[in-house]
Amino acid sequence: xxxxxxxxxxxxxxxxxxxxxxxxxxxxxxxxxxxxxxxxxxxxxxxxxxxxxxxxxxxxxxxxxxxxxxxxxxxxxxxxxxxxxxxxxxxxxxxxxxxxxxxxxxxxxxxxxxxxxxxxxxxxxxxxxxxxxxxxxxxxxxxxxxxxxxxxxxxxxxxxxxxxxxxxxxxxxxxxxxxxxxxxxxxxxxxxxxxxxxxxxxxxxxxxxxxxxxxxxxxxxxxxxxxxxxxxxxxxxxxxxxxxxxxxxxxxxxxxxxxxxxxxxxxxxxxxxxxxxxxxxxxxxxxxxxxxxx
Amino acid sequence: xxxxxxxxxxxxxxxxxxxxxxxxxxxxxxxxxxxxxxxxxxxxxxxxxxxxxxxxxxxxxxxxxxxxxxxxxxxxxxxxxxxxxxxxxxxxxxxxxxxxxxxxxxxxxxxxxxxxxxxxxxxxxxxxxxxxxxxxxxxxxxxxxxxxxxxxxxxxxxxxxxxxxxxxxxxxxxxxxxxxxxxxxxxxxxxxxxxxxxxxxxxxxxxxxxxxxxxxxxxxxxxxxxxxxxxxxxxxxxxxxxxxxxxxxxxxxxxxxxxxxxxxxxxxxxxxxxxxxxxxxxxxxxxxxxxxxxxxxxxxxxxxxxxxxxxxxxxxxxxxxxxxxxxxxxxxxxxxxxxxxxxxxxxxxxxxxxxxxxxxxxxxxxxxxxxxxxxxxxxxxxxxxxxxxxxxxx
Numbered sequence: 247x248x249x250x251x252x253x254x255x256x257x258x259x260x261x262x263x264x265x266x267x268x269x270x271x272x273x274x275x276x277x278x279x280x281x282x283x284x285x286x287x288x289x290x291x292x293x294x295x296x297x298x299x300x301x302x303x304x305x306x307x308x309x310x311x312x313x314x315x316x317x318x319x320x321x322x323x324x325x326x327x328x329x330x331x332x333x334x335x336x337x338x339x340x341x342x343x344x345x346x347x348x349x350x351x352x353x354x355x356x357x358x359x360x361x362x363x364x365x366x367x368x369x370x371x372x373x374x375x376x377x378x379x380x381x382x383x384x385x386x387x388x389x390x391x392x393x394x395x396x397x398x399x400x401x402x403x404x405x406x407x408x409x410x411x412x413x414x415x416x417x418x419x420x421x422x423x424x425x426x427x428x429x430x431x432x433x434x435x436x437x438x439x440x441x442x443x444x445x446x447x448x449x450x451x452x453x454x455x456x457x458x459x460x461x462x463x464x465x466x467x468x469x470x471x472x473x474x475x476x477x478x479x480x481x482x483x484x485x486x487x488x489x490x491x492x493x494x495x496x497x498x499x500x501x502x503x504x505x506x507x508x509x510x511x512x513x514x515x516x517x518x519x520x521x522x523x524x525x526x527x528x529x530x531x532x533x534x535x536x537x538x539x540x
Numbered sequence: 541x542x543x544x545x546x547x548x549x550x551x552x553x554x555x556x557x558x559x560x561x562x563x564x565x566x567x568x569x570x571x572x573x574x575x576x577x578x579x580x581x582x583x584x585x586x587x588x589x590x591x592x593x594x595x596x597x598x599x600x601x602x603x604x605x606x607x608x609x610x611x612x613x614x615x616x617x618x619x620x621x622x623x624x625x626x627x628x629x630x631x632x633x634x635x636x637x638x639x640x641x642x643x644x645x646x647x648x649x650x651x652x653x654x655x656x657x658x659x660x661x662x663x664x665x666x667x668x669x670x671x672x673x674x675x676x677x678x679x680x681x682x683x684x685x686x687x688x689x690x691x692x693x694x695x696x697x698x699x700x701x702x703x704x705x706x707x708x709x710x711x712x713x714x715x716x717x718x719x720x721x722x723x724x725x726x727x728x729x730x731x732x733x734x735x736x737x738x739x740x741x742x743x744x745x746x747x748x749x750x751x752x753x754x755x756x757x758x759x760x761x762x763x764x765x766x767x768x769x770x771x772x773x774x775x776x777x778x779x780x781x782x783x784x785x786x787x788x789x790x791x792x793x794x795x796x797x798x799x800x801x802x803x804x805x806x807x808x809x810x811x812x813x814x815x816x817x818x819x820x821x822x823x824x825x826x827x828x829x830x831x832x833x834x835x836x837x838x839x840x841x842x843x844x845x846x847x848x849x850x851x852x853x854x855x856x857x858x859x860x861x862x863x864x865x866x867x868x869x870x871x872x873x874x875x876x877x878x879x880x881x882x883x884x885x886x887x888x889x890x891x892x893x894x895x896x897x898x899x900x901x902x903x904x905x906x907x908x909x910x911x912x913x914x915x916x917x918x919x920x921x922x923x924x925x926x927x928x929x930x931x932x933x934x
Contacts, residue, residue: 300927316763
């Protein structure tokens with residue numbers, strides 16, 4: 247659907263480029279979670295894709311027609327217009343007509359729960375309602391690729407679930423999605439692929455299941471001291487462990503190994519203070535990968 | 541479809557902005573009515589009515605004649621001898637009757653109250669000189685036996701008036717330029733505040749653009765690959781229409797509204813085409829200034845301050861606030877830099893000088909050139925601003 251080839255950008259007067267050597271491909275039906283700390287280059291990348299910044303270096307190659315839906319972080323609507331007037335205005339600008347126009351308007355209004363808000367001026371909506379309107383206007387546009395930038399900030403839990411469902415629905419229907427958010431649980435939920443930007447470069451580009459699946463492990467924390475004999479057991483089971491201030495993280499262990507360790511622990515006079523098995527959240531992974539910066 | 545939607549949006553935003561509507565319609569209407577009322581005495585076509593107290597130590601036929609001759613020179617004025625301190629006082633000398641035929645008669649004393657304006661003073665001076673000359677002529681004629689001394693007062697006055705009447709035919713020459721000195725209150729205040737109000741269209745125009753950019757709505761428009769010419773046109777069309785509406789409405793108030801308030805109404809002589817040409821030239825100039833301001837300001841607040849400041853300076857310079865006829869020569873020349881002055885001169889050429897389309901063409905050409913320069917520069921800067929609109933983080 248979309249191919250970025252050696253994409254780069256440097257702002258006038260900047261010492262270093264905001265983006266350099268970005269090579270990415272996005273397939274139809276794929277949601278790419280774009281992560282990175284402030285200044286990593288996410289906004290620059292989105293601006294280049296949206297055509298808001300001029301292309302300086304590299305190429306953005308669309309396979310097929312370029313069509314883009316946009317939910318920016320800014321509240322990109324007219325505060326003094328009513329909710330319905332805003333939606334109608336953008337429907338006109340998106341050149342929506344007839345039954346398709348009606349269908350899309352009704353769908354976006356329903357997804358963003360704006361039915362009761364239509365006659366109200368956008369300026370008089372609550373912060374969360376304004377976010378939903380911003381989301382609805384982006385979703386209204388018939389597009390092949392949708393860009394979401396912090397689209398759910400300030401939205402209540404129930405509405406957030408509806409909006410995330412809508413993003414999942416888009417990918418299910420074969421649309422491409424680039425999703426960036428500081429709520430990493432959202433990215434973990436909607437994205438099939440995680441791209442981590444750092445200082446304008448792609449630091450990590452992995453399938454999210456692969457990224458999170460590889461890290462299944464056991465986390466242990468002791469009340470007093472580590473039980474004697476545990477290290478020997480881990481060595482026998484051919485497992486490596488990462489030392490934590492008051493415990494251990496044991497990565498990549500299977501069912502038999504897990505059973506052996508839990509049997510060993512149950513025989514100890516003092517059980518561990520904490521025992522957690524599973525995969526870490528994207529947030530934990532991200533903090534480790536990104537040096538503790540969100 | 542897109543242009544229609546964008547134009548409709550601009551109209552809706554303007555209708556929802558009470559401050560903009562007040563600046564565009566209520567402010568110039570109030571100024572127009574208030575200033576037409578305030579200047580109606582000063583700039584009226586008929587001489588001002590005065591209150592005059594005439595005192596004479598000795599009553600004589602000549603002092604009576606002087607009073608009657610003075611009353612004839614000051615129609616509508618109150619010449620009853622009162623002690624009102626706000627009235628002008630004329631004190632005849634003690635030997636008024638005796639000294640009329642002397643070469644150097646004793647002076648008559650004319651006292652003005654402090655609040656009496658210059659025009660009224662000049663009017664009273666002229667009336668006193670004529671009445672005194674007529675009284676001296678009467679004394680001479682009676683002394684020389686050319687006129688019987690026992691005629692009634694009214695008859696004497698009539699005879700003297702006949703002998704001193706000079707046939708003068710006044711004609712107004714067709715003229716163009718600064719005719720503010722000849723304009724009456726409505727001829728001056730209606731076009732002046734109409735022009736002032738029309739120039740204020742730049743404020744909501746620039747403010748709406750700043751809000752659009754700051755909100756991120758412009759970012760969406762940019763991502764839509766909207767033609768920049770279309771976007772600019774969508775900003776200009778609503779405000780061009782608003783300007784034309786202001787022009788028609790405020791002229792209408794001048795013609796039909798002012799008489800309802802007891803003020804002198806405006807008449808619109810000349811060809812309607814001349815007014816149409818002036819309206820279009822003025823509208824293009826004001827909207828091009830709005831476009832330039834939209835591109836230069838960095839916030840709605842800055843647009844308000846910058847636009848308001850520019851308009852007030854242009855108005856002060858251009859004879860909107862103070863008629864150019866009362867300005868010193870250097871200020872009058874300085875006024876020529878203000879486009880408000882060009883528009884006002886064009887209006888006065890039509891309203892006062894009975895000018896034609898050809899007479900106002902030079903002013904309209906200046907306004908259109910200004911529109912081309914401001915509009916061209918404004919469009920380039922506006923285009924740059926739109927292209928610089930960036931995706932921002934908060």
